[in-house]
Amino acid sequence: MTGRILFVVDGLAGGGAERTILTLAREMVGRGLDVDIASLRAEQAYPIPDGVSFIPCYDTGPRRLRKIGEIRRRARQLDAALSGRPRWDLVVSTLLTSDRIVAASRLADTAWYRVPNTLSVDHLGVSGTLKRARRRARLDRTYSDRKVIAVSAGVGRDLIETVGARPARLEVIHNPFDTTEIRRLSEEPCSLEGEDYLVSVGRLHRQKRHDRLLGAFALSRYEGRLVIVGAGSSEQVRRLAERADALGVSQRVDLVGFKENPYPLMRHARALVSSSDFEGFPRVLVESLICGTPVASTNCPSGPEEILTGDLSVGLADLAERSLADAIDRVVDGPPVIGPEHVHPFLVRRITDQYLGLAERGATD
Numbered sequence: 001m002t003g004r005i006l007f008v009v010d011g012l013a014g015g016g017a018e019r020t021i022l023t024l025a026r027e028m029v030g031r032g033l034d035v036d037i038a039s040l041r042a043e044q045a046y047p048i049p050d051g052v053s054f055i056p057c058y059d060t061g062p063r064r065l066r067k068i069g070e071i072r073r074r075a076r077q078l079d080a081a082l083s084g085r086p087r088w089d090l091v092v093s094t095l096l097t098s099d100r101i102v103a104a105s106r107l108a109d110t111a112w113y114r115v116p117n118t119l120s121v122d123h124l125g126v127s128g129t130l131k132r133a134r135r136r137a138r139l140d141r142t143y144s145d146r147k148v149i150a151v152s153a154g155v156g157r158d159l160i161e162t163v164g165a166r167p168a169r170l171e172v173i174h175n176p177f178d179t180t181e182i183r184r185l186s187e188e189p190c191s192l193e194g195e196d197y198l199v200s201v202g203r204l205h206r207q208k209r210h211d212r213l214l215g216a217f218a219l220s221r222y223e224g225r226l227v228i229v230g231a232g233s234s235e236q237v238r239r240l241a242e243r244a245d246a247l248g249v250s251q252r253v254d255l256v257g258f259k260e261n262p263y264p265l266m267r268h269a270r271a272l273v274s275s276s277d278f279e280g281f282p283r284v285l286v287e288s289l290i291c292g293t294p295v296a297s298t299n300c301p302s303g304p305e306e307i308l309t310g311d312l313s314v315g316l317a318d319l320a321e322r323s324l325a326d327a328i329d330r331v332v333d334g335p336p337v338i339g340p341e342h343v344h345p346f347l348v349r350r351i352t353d354q355y356l357g358l359a360e361r362g363a364t365d
Contacts, residue, residue, distance in 0.1 A: 003034070003088075003090065003356075003359060004035055004086060004088045004090075005025075005028055005064075005087040005088060005090045005091075005092075005359075006023045006036045006037075006090070006091045006107075006154040007024070007037045007038070007039070007092050008037075008078070008091070008092070008093040008107070008111070009021055009095065009106060010041055010045035010095045011040065011041030011047055011300075012037075012039055012045060012223060013043040015203065016116070016281075016282075017095055017116045017165050017285040018045070018046065020116070020151075020176065020283070021092075021094060022286065023177070023178055024176055024352060024355060025037060025052045026049040026079065027054075028352060028355075028356075029049060029361050031352070032222065034053075036054075036055055037054055038055040038056075038057050038078065038082065039054065039102060039328075040057055040059075040074065040097070040098055042056070045258070046260070047060040050334075051246050053116040053217055055081055057074075057077055057307065059073070059077065060077075061075075061147050063113040064226045065363060071100050071101055071106050074101045075101050075102075075104035076106050078103050078107075079106050082106075082107075084086045089359045090112070090356070090358060091107050091110055091111045092111065092115060092201070093107075093112070093114065094113075095110050095116065096123065096139075096142070099115075099142050099143070100142050103142050106320050108146075110158055111147070112147045112148070112149050112171075112358060113142070113149065114148075114149040115149065115156075115159060115280065116155070116175075116281065117155065117278070117279065119139055119158060119159060120163050121157075121158075122207070125137065126161070132200045134163065139341065140164060142165075143159060143163075144165045144167065145166070145168050146168045146307050147167065147168055147169045147171075148171070149172075149358075150170060150173075150280075151173065151174060151201045151280045151303075152172065152281045152302045152303045152306050153171075153302070154303060154306070155172075155265035155280045155302055155303075156170050158301065161313065170361065171354075173351060173355065174281055174306075174344065174345065174351060175224070175345070175346065175351070176347070176348040176350075176351035176352060177287065177346045177351075179343060179347060179348075182263055182287060183263075183290060183291070185264070186266065186291045188333070189264065190268050192265060192268055192269075193264075195224075195268070197224050197227050197254075197270065198222065198224065198227070198269055198270055198272070198328070199226075199227045199229060199262075199266055199269040199271075199273070200213055200226065200273050201265075201266065201287075202229075202260075202276070202284060203231050203258075203270065203282045204233070204237065205232075206231050206233025206277075207276055207277055207278060207279075208230070208274075208275065208277075210240055210243075210275065211240075211243055211323075212275040212298075212300050212319075212320075212321055213226075213228070213242065214243050214244050214247055214253065215252070215321035216273070216275065216317075216322075216324035216325040217320045217328070218247040218248065218249075219289065219321055219322060219325035220325040220326075221332075222270075222329065223255070224252070224270065225247070225252045225254060225258060226253045226254070226273075228240070228254065228255050228256065229258070229259050229262050229264060229265060230258060230260035231257060237255055240256065247272070253323075262287075263287065263291055266287060266291040266293050267292065270293075270332055270335075271290075271294050271296055271328065271331045271332055272284060272285070272288035272293055272295050272296070273295075273296045273324070273328060273336070274296055274297035274298065274304070276300050277298075277300055277302050279300055279301075279302065279303045279304070279312055279357055280302065280303060281303040281307075282304060285308065286307055286343065287295060289307075289312070289338050289342055289343055294315060294331045294336055294338065294339060295307075295308060295315045296315040296317065296324065296327040296330070296331045297315055297316060297327070298317050298318070298320040298323075299323060300316065300319060304316060307342075307346075310341075311337060312336050312338070312342060314330050314331065315336070316337050
């Protein structure tokens with residue numbers, strides 16, 4: 001098909017949702033489509049792919065007044081930034097802040113709202129009945145009667161069954177992966193090549209439960225090193241270092257910070273370990289498989305059991321240190337064979353076809 005695509009993102013920080021949009025944009029430009037990315041925040045950890053038009057739409061109001069009427073004000077700013085441009089055949093918003101702004105803009109009824117996480121855990125796990133009720137109402141206003149893309153079946157179920165939203169349409173489309181590019185990047189030099197280590201890749205956020213990761217590492221029989229890749233504040237790094245010291249494993253743990261290209265570290269690791277309490281669709285699990293590295297992961301809601309299927313399910317664990325330690329031992333002692341069938345459902349060309357199918361069906365609705 002030929003056409004014009006718009007992605008609306010809440011900045012381009014170093015997260016999985018942002019990388020997903022850039023991967024889709026790169027593939028679509030390669031197919032001759034016109035792709036625009038409207039960014040609502042001045043964060044950019046990744047380069048914009050060649051051929052993609054970047055539209056900055058930052059909130060320039062006085063900082064002390066920004067929370068007053070924020071969503072409607074920023075929706076007007078988005079409308080102004082996009083005014084006068086030709087019509088898009090497909091509009092995709094991603095992450096809750098972007099979705100709320102788009103839902104208040106002129107794009108509200110035409111956009112697809114891409115939900116990359118289990119919203120009930122991410123936004124309703126707060127104390128106070130009134131606060132939860134307000135957040136639930138906010139989610140309902142944003143996603144009910146809208147066209148929604150869930151990145152996993154679990155995310156879709158959570159949105160309907162737990163959050164209580166009623167989308168007009170709901171499609172499950174997994175995250176896309178450019179296997180050729182990931183494997184090429186994984187072949188870049190790695191300072192730890194030949195070393196014996198496990199790797200964990202993810203921002204230092206409470207969702208990722210690095211405290212559980214360190215506890216499981218200490219309980220496992222594995223005697224090599226643990227390399228933790230991910231951005232975090234100095235306070236987060238300090239707390240993790242103290243936790244490692246208390247567990248007696250500080251001499252075997254390396255906190256290396258954010259890496260734009262983590263794939264060489266994945267490729268040369270014995271296994272990748274994920275310890276999250278919840279995810280939408282954990283990209284790093286598929287990326288590790290593409291690099292040829294097996295995975296031990298908590299079977300959190302949602303995504304891991306949709307990725308670690310068949311023989312790879314040996315790496316699934318309960319949300320407990322002991323269970324994750326046992327999964328690490330199983331994967332290290334008897335690494336499962338990673339076959340093409342484990343990666344094929346997530347190939348970028350297949351996922352892009354599904355996105356473009358939304359535009360084609362929309363044209364005939």
